Amino acid sequence: MGSFYASKVFPRYPPSTSYLYSAIFTLLESIIEIGDGSCDFWMDPWLHSGPLLNHSAGLVPVNDFMTDGYWNLLKLHEYGPNDQVSNILQCEVRRERSDEVIWKASNHGNFNFKATWQLIREIQPFSGVHKAIWYKSIPKKVSFTVRRIVQSWLPVDNILQKRGITLASKCQFCGSGENIDHIFIECEMAKSVWQYLHDLFGIQYKNYSSPFHLLINWLDKSPIVGHIRMVIACIALWAIWEGRHKNKNEDRVISKATILSRIFQQIKLLGDGGIFKPVNWRGDLHRVTSFGCNLRVESPSLPRVVKWTKPPDGHFKLNTDGASKGNPGESGCGGILKDKEGSIIMAFGVYLGRETSIVAELKAIQEGLHKLCIKGIRDVMVETDSQLSIQLIRSTCCNWKLRPMVNNIKDMAEICNA
Numbered sequence: 118m119g120s121f122y123a124s125k126v127f128p129r130y131p132p133s134t135s136y137l138y139s140a141i142f143t144l145l146e147s148i149i150e151i152g153d154g155s156c157d158f159w160m161d162p163w164l165h166s167g168p169l170l171n172h173s174a175g176l177v178p179v180n181d182f183m184t185d186g187y188w189n190l191l192k193l194h195e196y197g198p199n200d201q202v203s204n205i206l207q208c209e210v211r212r213e214r215s216d217e218v219i220w221k222a223s224n225h226g227n228f229n230f231k232a233t234w235q236l237i238r239e240i241q242p243f244s245g246v247h248k249a250i251w252y253k254s255i256p257k258k259v260s261f262t263v264r265r266i267v268q269s270w271l272p273v274d275n276i277l278q279k280r281g282i283t284l285a286s287k288c289q290f291c292g293s294g295e296n297i298d299h300i301f302i303e304c305e306m307a308k309s310v311w312q313y314l315h316d317l318f319g320i321q322y323k324n325y326s327s328p329f330h331l332l333i334n335w336l337d338k339s340p341i342v343g344h345i346r347m348v349i350a351c352i353a354l355w356a357i358w359e360g361r362h363k364n365k366n367e368d369r370v371i372s373k374a375t376i377l378s379r380i381f382q383q384i385k386l387l388g389d390g391g392i393f394k395p396v397n398w399r400g401d402l403h404r405v406t407s408f409g410c411n412l413r414v415e416s417p418s419l420p421r422v423v424k425w426t427k428p429p430d431g432h433f434k435l436n437t438d439g440a441s442k443g444n445p446g447e448s449g450c451g452g453i454l455k456d457k458e459g460s461i462i463m464a465f466g467v468y469l470g471r472e473t474s475i476v477a478e479l480k481a482i483q484e485g486l487h488k489l490c491i492k493g494i495r496d497v498m499v500e501t502d503s504q505l506s507i508q509l510i511r512s513t514c515c516n517w518k519l520r521p522m523v524n525n526i527k528d529m530a531e532i533c534n535a
C-alpha cells in the first residue's frame with residue numbers, strides 16, 4: 118500500500134533517502150518491500166515497526182561520553198564510532214561553559230551577512246590579464262576603461278546599433294565602420310601607436326585579433342606583475358579611447374603624436390608620484406629617460422643584529438619559529454631548547470602541510486611545549502618573533518579556529534611554568 122502511495126507522489130520511488138520521503142512515508146503509514154535494498158537502512162520504513170532510527174534509545178547528549186568534563190575513553194571505544202574516536206579526542210572541551218553554536222564561515226564564529234555572501238557568491242577565476250589590469254600602479258580610470266574594452270562594454274557604434282539605435286557607424290580616426298577591435302587594433306591610427314610602442318620596447322608586433330590578445334602578449338613580455346610594459350599597454354588603450362572620444366565629442370583632430378604624448382605624460386606623472394620602483398622597470402631601466410621619469414631608489418636596509426640572550430639561572434629557553442610559503446601555503450615549524458649556558462638540550466622541526474603563517478607560528482610553540490611536558494622540563498622561557506602569537510596567547514583568543522590551539526598552549530605553559 119505504501120508503495121502505491123509513494124509511486125503516485127514520487128515517480129522515482131524507491132530509493133528514498135530524504136527526510137521528506139521519510140516524513141511522508143510515516144504519515145501514510147507506508148512500508149518498503151525490500152528488493153535490491155537501495156533504500157536507507159536507518160531512515161526508511163522497511164521494517165513493520167517503522168524506521169530503525171525511531172527505535173534508537175532517543176537523543177544521546179555528548180556529555181554521556183564524558184566524565185567530569187573529560188572524554189571517557191572507555192565509553193567512546195565501547196559505544197562510539199570506533200573510526201572517529203581519535204577525532205573526538207582532539208575536539209576541545211570548554212569546561213564550565215554551555216554549548217555554543219559557531220558560524221564556521223566567520224573568524225569570530227558569529228553569524229554575519231558578509232561571510233554568508235562570500236559563501237554563496239560565485240567567484241569567477243581571475244585571469245592574469247585581469248589581475249594586471251587592476252594592479253595598484255595603474256590609475257583606476259585606466260583600469261576601468263581597459264576592463265570595459267576587454268569586456269566589450271564600450272558604447273561604440275556597432276554595439277549601439279545592436280541595441281536598436283539608428284546611426285551611421287564611422288571610425289573617428291579613419292572613417293571606416295566602428296567596433297572595438299577596429300578602434301584599438303585594426304585602425305591605422307591604433308596600428309601606428311602600437312608599432313611605435315612595440316619598437317620602443319623591442320617587442321615584435323603581431324597581427325592581434327583583439328585588445329585582449331594584445332594585452333596577453335604584453336603581459337607575456339612583462340617579467341613581473343605591475344611591470345612598466347603592462348602599465349604602458351593599459352595606458353595606451355586608455356589614451357586611444359580618450360583620443361576617439363575627443364574626436365567625436367569635442368570636434369578635435371587627435372593625431373598619433375597627441376596620443377603618444379598623452380601616454381608619455383601619464384607615465385611621467387606616475388613616475389613623479391613615486392609609483393614606480395626600479396623593479397617595475399626590470400630589463401627596461403635604460404628606457405626610463407625616454408619618459409623623463411624619476412625613479413625612487415630606496416636605500417638598502419641595514420642588517421639588524423639579532424642576539425640570543427641567556428635565560429635566568431635555573432631556567433631554560435625555548436625559541437620557536439613557524440613559516441609558510443604563501444598564506445596559506447606549504448608550511449613548517451621548528452624550535453630549539455637551550456640551557457642558560459647556551460647548550461642545546463633539544464631541537465625539533467615539523468612539516469605542517471598547507472597552513473596559514475599564524476597557525477605555523479602557534480604550532481611551533483605548541484609542539485615545543487608539548488615536548489617539554491613529555492620530558493618533564495619546567496621553568497622555561499618561550500621566545501618567538503611572532504607578535505600576533507604573543508597577542509593571541511596573552512588575550513582572549515576571538516578566532517574560533519585558533520582558540521583550541523591557543524587554549525592548549527596556555528594549559529601547557531602553565532604546566533611547564535613557562
Ligand SMILES: [Zn+2]
Nearest residue numbers: 288290291304
Ligand atoms: Zn579607424
